Every structure is written in structure tokens, then in C-alpha cells.
Amino acid sequence: MTASPLPVEPFDLVIFGGTGDLAVRKLLPALYHRFVDGQIPASSRIIGIAREGLDDDGYRASLRKALQEGGGNAAKIEAFLGQVGYRSLDARKDDGWDAFAALIGEQPEHIRVFYLSTSPELFVDICNRLGSYGLNKGRARVVLEKPIGRDLASANQINDAVGHVFEESQTFRIDHYLGKETVQNLLALRFGNVLFEPLWNAEHIDHVQITVAETLGVGQRSAYYDRAGALRDMVQNHILQLLCMVAMEPPSSLQPDAVRDEKLKVLRSLKPIDESNAAQLTVRGQYRAGAAEGQSVPGYLDELASGKSNTETFVALKAEIANWRWAGVPFYLRTGKRLPERVSEIAVVFKAVPHSIFDPAAGVLAQNRLVLRLQPDEDIKLWLTIKHPGPGGLRLRHVPLDMSFAEAFGVQQPDAYERLLLDVVRGNPTLFMRRDEVEAAWQWADPILAAWADSGETPRPYTSGTWGPSAAVALIERDGRTWNEESE
């Protein structure tokens, strides 16, 4: 049942930050898998860039190790590494840029992708140099990793500066959640079936939950994280993008702007949360020492050099979309570090049946739920009520209809970066954020951050290995609802 992957035009892909965690752990393995599937043309080059004084062989040696640890085939890894090179460059200095420009100029007909997998403070320097060495011309594209700014003003600064060098059509703001198989499947499910769309509104949907839970703490990333916090790191980008995919109107096509126009309308319809209602609609938390995966772990403050911080490592909030389709339907969003499980999921909870014809002894009539899981494994389950089989009276059971067909099709679930990297090469920005989307997301997030800062309150403590502060449970339970638990 497997179909051959589509061919890809020759390209050169330059990864700024080529020795970094994201490049080595995610981007290069994703490219290796596409290579194995025959989607990296023989003349394509992948070039890592960082300041470290490595040569091609030194870079390849570090990648070889990472790819072998990832279970790659030795002969295929060598063939892949034959297309990988390295240049030592400082984004902030001109040394070496002439030679780098000449290297890229060797294959002028190739698509050029510049992937900025560095801290965002370097985005402007890198783009300016790409522009002044003429590398933004022709079929050039630039990929920007998150975070794009820490508020609307700083996002605008980055977008303005990048916009001086690259057209919006050349700019790919990546959100890897959108490359997940489950998110694609949400589109197929909503717009490829007649069953769901008539029910996809306030009349039939009780509420929606989006959870992105991590078991890890901040670890090595504490310097970055302490300046960001959970709202900036997860909610403003990934969680809002997922919310858009659930809530958007049917686009007229899958053309990039058709989809992004609909997502933008959702972002602009989010009801403001500010100092007037943040205390009722949001909960901030910060983890304390506790346990994670059976090990005792330190608290957030113990991991910081300063030992003090008001940064939230957990947030739960109740969002609402002020339009005809969604008026009155809460979207409960929560994310945090050092939670009991690593799980990312969207739960669409339908309304209860209006009247039960069953004897109470038959069991509780649970509400239908469509649960889309993005992590750790991707799957989709529709929870339905059925009759318990066999004689013995009419007893009701709530069971999941499993709609994950990857196994049935014999397909390995690709990493989101595999799809997104090839979308960049193909010039398809459907799954990337347009500038106005980033702005609209910050316009909604900024007043929440301001309300927290002005309140003078500190985040509520929670023990590592628990589901956040008890106020997060109260946030949903005072509405007569509970956070989704995957059980019958």
C-alpha cells in the first residue's frame, strides 16, 4: 500500500547553528530519513555553519555518531554524509563570508534554503549578511525557528529586519507542531468527511482541551527559558496554532493563503485576556523539587544560577473565540514542565445526549470525545458509547474507535521536520506562520503577560511529577468539567 515519495528538485540547504542541539538531534536525522527515501537529489548539498573550527570530516564525525545512535544504516549514513559539509563562520563577522558566497554560487540553479537554527538574536545579522552577499536572490528561502520575539514589539523588529532582505513569500516561520501527522489528519478528518463538520460548532461541542505536557525540566536551557516562560515558549506559538487548526472555518482550498487567512481570523477572534480577567481565566505555576520518571528532581529555582525567578513553568488558561461558530465554547489550554507524563493532545468534547433512555444501572452515559494525540505516539481516537457485548442485560461501555492507520498502511510516522523541510524546498508555506499570524498571536499574549507582571503575584508552586497547581484543576472543575484522562 506504500506510495513512492514525490521527487524533489536539487537544493542546497545551509543550517546556521549546524552544531547545535536542534540541528544534530532533529534536522540532520530528518534529512537522513528523506535521503533514505530517495528525496535528496545527488547534487544537493547540506552545509552546517557555526563558529567552531571544524572541517567537513570533523563535522561528519559528530553527525555519524548521532545518526548511528538513532539506528541509521552504516552504509546509508556514509552515503548521506557524502552530501554534507561544514563551514566555520561567525554570523557577526565578515571573515569567511566571501568564500561561503562563492561556495553557494557554484550551483546557481539550485533552490537555496537558509535555515536559521540559532538564537533569534542572530537572525538579523545573518539575514543582513545573506543580503549583502547577494544570497537572497533567485530561489532562496529563509527558515526562522521559534521564538520569533518575546512580545509584539520585538517580533516586529525581527520581521522588519528579515523583511528587508527576504520577501514574505521567501520566509518560512516554522512551527513543527504543524508538521505532525495528526495535525494533517485533523484537516483530512474535518474536511474530507461529511460526518464531523455539521457537528463542529457551539451547538454540539461542549468544549475543547489542548494539553502539551513535558516530564523534563528546563535543564541546560534555563538561561533561555527563564526569559521566556511557558506562555511565550508554548502557548503563543504551538498551542495557538493547534487551536487555529481545530477552530478555523473550512478554507476554500489548501492554497497557503487560503489556510492562513482562516487561521488568522481565529487568532483575531480570541477574546482578550487582560488585567480585568486574567486572575479568573489563567493559572501560572512553577515546579518545585519532586519526582520525574521515578527519579527525584530539583525544583526550578534550584536549577537557576540566581536561585530566584517569577517565570512560569506551567500555565493553564480558558480561552474563548468570539464568533458565531464558537461563542460560549471554552478552549482550555495547559502546558507545563515536570508534569507526570509527556503528552501532547487535543480533546474535542461533544455535548451530552439531551435525554437518556437507559436505566441508570446500565452505566454512565459519557460524552463523545475526539482525542488527537501528537506525542509521544501520534493517534486519533473517537470515544463512543456502545453496548457491552453478550447477554446479561443492556450495559453501556465507553470505548475508543481507533483511527490511526499508520500501522495498517505499513508507514513509519515521520518526524514533523521531515515534512516541513521538504515543504520549504518545494516552496509550500501552507504549514508555516505568516507574519500577520505571529503578530496576532502576540497581540493576544502580550496583555496576559502584562497582567501577570502588574499583578505582583508569583507563580503558584507545584511539586514536580504532578499536574500543576491545584488551581489548574479548579479552573476547569468550577465549570463542571475535568481534564481529559485516557481511560474507559
Ligand code: NAP
Ligand atoms: P544551541 O544548541 O545553543 O545551538 C546554537 C548554535 O548556534 C550552535 O551551533 C552555535 O555554534 C551556533 N552559533 C552561536 N553563535 C553563533 C554565531 N555568532 N555565528 C554562527 N553560529 C553561531 O541551540 P539549539 O537548541 O540548537 O536551538 C537553536 C534555535 O532553535 C533556538 O532559537 C531555539 O530556541 C530554537 N529551538 C530549539 C529546539 C530544540 O529542541 N533544541 C526546539 C525548538 C526551537 P558555535 O557556538 O560554535 O558558533
